[in-house]
Amino acid sequence: MNRFVKNINPKAPELGSYYLTFGDYYGIRGxxxxxxxxxxxxxxxFTGDVTLEQNNFSGLGATGSKARGASFKTAEEGVLAHLQHLYAYATTKNLPSRYPLVDPRFHLVERGSAPxxxxxxxxxxxxxxxxxxxILDIYERMLHTSIQHLETTRQNLNP
Structure with a gap:
């Protein structure tokens, strides 16, 4: 995931492990x-209203017209908020308690409305x-690029 985005934006933060960890915890494809x-x-x-310094990787609260949206203390917290927001859309179950609720818009979601x-x-x-x-198109491109990389690596290891 990090390799894919770095091919497009070499300055991209490396957030893949956060997405996989929190996604696994919440049962969402990280x-x-x-x-x-x-x-x-x-x-x-960050060519829109949100800046890198906000650690808001999902545009939470950025509603257009220069509305900056939410800010988070760390990149990890920003990813956690993103996954919590997806969790709110995906299910009506209570939020698991291992991590504190950091998504400021969690309670504004019609729970379970987008599984x-x-x-x-x-x-x-x-x-x-x-x-x-x-979103799924980007995921498929990321997956395809990863498969190509694996095939190239395998070919290079087998002369």
């Missing part, structure tokens, strides 16, 4: 959430047409 972060941040180039990536259309980003499909 690799696909990472793809969503790439969409939301323009591959961590799939496609169901985020019109919910996470408005109007959000094809929002979930775009």
């Amino acid at each position: 690799d696909v959430a990472f793809a969503q972060a790439l969409l939301e941040t323009d591959y961590f180039r 799939t990536w496609i169901a985020l259309n019109g919910k996470w980003a408005v109007p959000g047409r094809n929002y979930g499909q775009t």
Whole structure:
């Protein structure tokens, strides 16, 4: 995941392990959430209303018209907030208690209203047409690039 984004933005922060760890804990595909972060941040180039210093990798509270949205103390906390927000959309279950609630918009979500990536259309980003499909397209490109890298590595190891 980190290698994929660094091919596009060499200055991108390395957040892949946070996405995988928190995704595993919340039962959400961390690799696909990472793809969503790439969409939301323009591959961590932050060309929209949110800045890198905010550690807001999912645009939480950035509603347009220069609204900066939420800020988090660390990159880890920003990723945690992203996964908690996805959890709110995905299920009506109580938030597991290992980590503190850091998503300031968790209680604003219609709980369980988007259990799939496609169901985020019109919910996470408005109007959000094809929002979930775009996330999955980025994920598929990331996966394809990873497979190509593995095949090249395997070929190089077997002369």
